[in-house]
Amino acid sequence: MSSTTALRRTPFHEFHRQAGAKLVDFAGFEMPVRYTGDVREHLAVRNAVGLFDITHMGEFEVRGPGALEYLNRLVTNDVAGLAVGQALYSPMCRPDAGIVDDLLVYRYADHFMVVVNASNMGKDFGWMDEHRPPGVVLEDRSATTALLAVQGPRASAVLRDHVPAAALELGYYRFTTGSLFGVPGTISRTGYTGEDGFELYFGAEHGARVWEEIVAAGRPHGLELIGLGARDTLRLEMGYMLYGNDIDDTTSPLEAGLGWTVKLQKGDFHGRDVLVRQKSEGLKRRLVGFQLEGRRVPRHGMSLLAQGRTVGLVTSGTFSPSLERPIGMGYVETALAAVGTPLEIQAGGASLPARVTARPFYTRGSHRS
Amino acid sequence: MDYPDDVRYTQDHEWAKQEGGVVTVGITSYATDQLGDVVFVELPEVGRRLEAGKSFGVVEAVKTVSDLFAPVSGEVVEVNGAIGDNPALVNQSPFGDGWMVKIRPADAGEFGKLLSNVDYENLVEESH
Numbered sequence: 286m287s288s289t290t291a292l293r294r295t296p297f298h299e300f301h302r303q304a305g306a307k308l309v310d311f312a313g314f315e316m317p318v319r320y321t322g323d324v325r326e327h328l329a330v331r332n333a334v335g336l337f338d339i340t341h342m343g344e345f346e347v348r349g350p351g352a353l354e355y356l357n358r359l360v361t362n363d364v365a366g367l368a369v370g371q372a373l374y375s376p377m378c379r380p381d382a383g384i385v386d387d388l389l390v391y392r393y394a395d396h397f398m399v400v401v402n403a404s405n406m407g408k409d410f411g412w413m414d415e416h417r418p419p420g421v422v423l424e425d426r427s428a429t430t431a432l433l434a435v436q437g438p439r440a441s442a443v444l445r446d447h448v449p450a451a452a453l454e455l456g457y458y459r460f461t462t463g464s465l466f467g468v469p470g471t472i473s474r475t476g477y478t479g480e481d482g483f484e485l486y487f488g489a490e491h492g493a494r495v496w497e498e499i500v501a502a503g504r505p506h507g508l509e510l511i512g513l514g515a516r517d518t519l520r521l522e523m524g525y526m527l528y529g530n531d532i533d534d535t536t537s538p539l540e541a542g543l544g545w546t547v548k549l550q551k552g553d554f555h556g557r558d559v560l561v562r563q564k565s566e567g568l569k570r571r572l573v574g575f576q577l578e579g580r581r582v583p584r585h586g587m588s589l590l591a592q593g594r595t596v597g598l599v600t601s602g603t604f605s606p607s608l609e610r611p612i613g614m615g616y617v618e619t620a621l622a623a624v625g626t627p628l629e630i631q632a633g634g635a636s637l638p639a640r641v642t643a644r645p646f647y648t649r650g651s652h653r654s
Numbered sequence: 655m656d657y658p659d660d661v662r663y664t665q666d667h668e669w670a671k672q673e674g675g676v677v678t679v680g681i682t683s684y685a686t687d688q689l690g691d692v693v694f695v696e697l698p699e700v701g702r703r704l705e706a707g708k709s710f711g712v713v714e715a716v717k718t719v720s721d722l723f724a725p726v727s728g729e730v731v732e733v734n735g736a737i738g739d740n741p742a743l744v745n746q747s748p749f750g751d752g753w754m755v756k757i758r759p760a761d762a763g764e765f766g767k768l769l770s771n772v773d774y775e776n777l778v779e780e781s782h
Contacts, residue, residue, distance in 0.1 A: 307687070322745075323716040324691045514690060514717050580694035582714045604693040604716045632719075633712075 295340035296431050296492025304510055311513060312403035314341040319512040326515035327606040330478050331650075334437030335511035336499055343406035343427040344486065345413065348396035355421045356390060356397055359413060359555060361538055363548040367392040372458045372475060375546050377409070378556030382537040382563065385412050387526055389475065391460060398426075398471075398486075402528050416555075431489040435499065436482030436519075438651040439506040444483060447502055448472050452483070457653035466498040477516065479523035479650030518603050521612065524574055524644030530585055531572060531600040531614055539563050540616065541572045542644070570597065571622040574614050574644040577630070581637050583613035588631040591621055599630060605646060612646050613639075657682065657775055658749055662725070662768035665777065669749060670725040672765050677726055680753040681713065681744065684778050689715035692744040695737050697722075697755055702730045704757060706764055711754070713744070722754065726764040732756040 292315040301308060306317035317338065320326060329335050347356060357364045362375035372391040376384045386405040391398040401409045410425055417423050435443055441453050449463040452472040460473035470487030487495060500508065517527065524542075526532045532541050539547065539560060547560055577583060583602030588595050602613030617628070626641040657663070661671040667685035671678045686692065694714040704710045704724040711722040734753050737743050744752035759765060769777065 318717075319690055322691050324693075327716075518716060580714065581696065581712070582693070582719060584719060604714065606716065 293341075295338055296489045297338045297340065297433075297496050300493075300496050301338065301510075306510070306512060309513075312341060312406075314403060316341055317510070317512040318514045320510045323512075323514045323518065324606045326509060326511045327518050329507070329509040330437045330480055330511055330515065330519055331607055332438070333507040333509070334435060334439040334443055334482075334503060335478075335509050335515070336496075336503060337434040337436065337511045337516060338432075339434055339484075339516075340430070340432045340489070340492075341403035342432055343401040343403060343409065343425070344430045344432070345399045345401065345410065346396055346424045346426050347399060347413075347421065349421045351418055352397055352421050355416075355418060356399070357551060357554060359416060360388070360390065361543075361547040361554060361556065361560070362390075363551040364390055364392070364397070365551065366548075369394050370459055370461060372460055372473060373546075374458075376532065376538045376541075376543055377412070378538065378554070378560075379534065380555055380559070382539075382556035382559035383534040384528070384532045384536055384538060384541070385409060385534070387528055387532060387543075391471070391473070393462075400432075404529060429489050431487055431492045431495070433485045433495065433499065434476055434478075434482060435485065435503075435508075436476045436478040436511075437480050439508075440480070440482040442506050443499065443503045443508055444472075447498065448483075466495045466502075468495060474653060476652065477525060478519040479525075479645065479647060479652050480519075481651040481653060518606055521601050521603050521614070522605050522607055522645065522647035523650065524614065524646060527601055536572075536616070537563060540568055540570055568619050570616045571619050572600070572614055572616050573622050573626075573641045574612065574646060575628055575630075575639040576608075576642045576646070577611040577613075577637055577639045579637060580611065581632055581635065582611040583615075583630045583632070583637065583639070589615050589617055590629040590631060590636070591617075591627070593629075596621055596628070607647050611637075612642075614644075617641075657684075657771040659771045661749065662765065662770065663774035663777075664723060664725045664768060666721075666723045668723060668725050670765065670768055672759075675758060676731060677728065677757045677759050677765060678753050679722075679725055679755050679757060681722070681748055682774070683748045685713075685720070686745045686748045686752075689713060689718060689720060691716045692737075692741045694741055695722075695744065695754060697733045698730050700730050700733055703760075704728060704730060706761075724757070725768055726757060726759045727761055728757040728759040730755050731758050
């Protein structure tokens, strides 16, 4: 006898179905991987504007005395450095510096919001709850929070007249609360694409209204619906991490090239001792980006070789629609991490020539800095 | 979805069409729907001998890669050069301009063993 658990759905499921989206299981949610085509959707975000349903992600609220210190012990980046209305990106590490998840921390006037990967929601909540001191309140708001991303050079134009004017002036990784398309929520100048754009958090009960209003507002600007497939090619072109591929429990932020998120001076946090040691002893391996000469595409799990010797593994790989060539990332021995180092990728019986390249692969994105 | 009835099918989502002494091979619309945008197809050279059921090439899509399996044994007599410059043809016209190779079959009996369009449709339906 077997039982199947029904996939969870976001408030936008019917819109995806009506748009003819290909729906797949992603972290237990029925999500649109593609609407019209991976390449078309990817280029729509780079050249115009796209709308993403990313409601599957998790949102936790943290409040109470000691909340800031609590979060600062959990993550590597410095929460104390945040102004109200500012967010940061950070890994959250175990004591051995392996990464539990990568996440965003938003500082509101009277609480914090932590935004986590859908695939790690249960794990993250359990970890955070385990380390929560008395007095700090941790609540999971994911089930009632809708999250949409509007990304692309025309994102501001789409939101104009539908969000407070101040929201359009937000700097990168700044946010404000206010009315978005007629409903209360948070407007954040963040994203996972490398383009200018916003992420909109609001009550799930307003889903239909907000979706329809965004689609209508976007029509004159060529707004397209964007699936998780294009979301992945967009982020990979920027060299952004995907948990489970490029980072996981066995990788440290320094190995992954996330040293800029590690603030050793801020005080103690999970993994700090190991990170200090890694920094002083040097890293055995590093995550690098690489480009391929041919048209065969590197894929997660393929071996990386140098002069016939296995030196690492591909963590993420795709065909880059913007660069029109295959790209990928993977861990290699530190001695081979320099830009220009030749590598070979084992694709079945074939050996694909590649070269270490700088990240981001795509450098013409419109995102604020 | 109706699959063309003038070709036969494999379990791996290739189609094969017999005309004169030549079998044309491609991948089905179900395959292209699963794969997404095709970006490169690696095909054998003319003259190469293929064995039924064995891999003879690779289809690279943005999101995934898939081997191509020969529906019948035989010799490659023609390769579709148009999809080298324009791999999107495979998505746009999987049963037409997106064809991949033409084979001179070694064993006339093999073609008849392939799936009919009705059997293929059932196969596809069952996997949902």
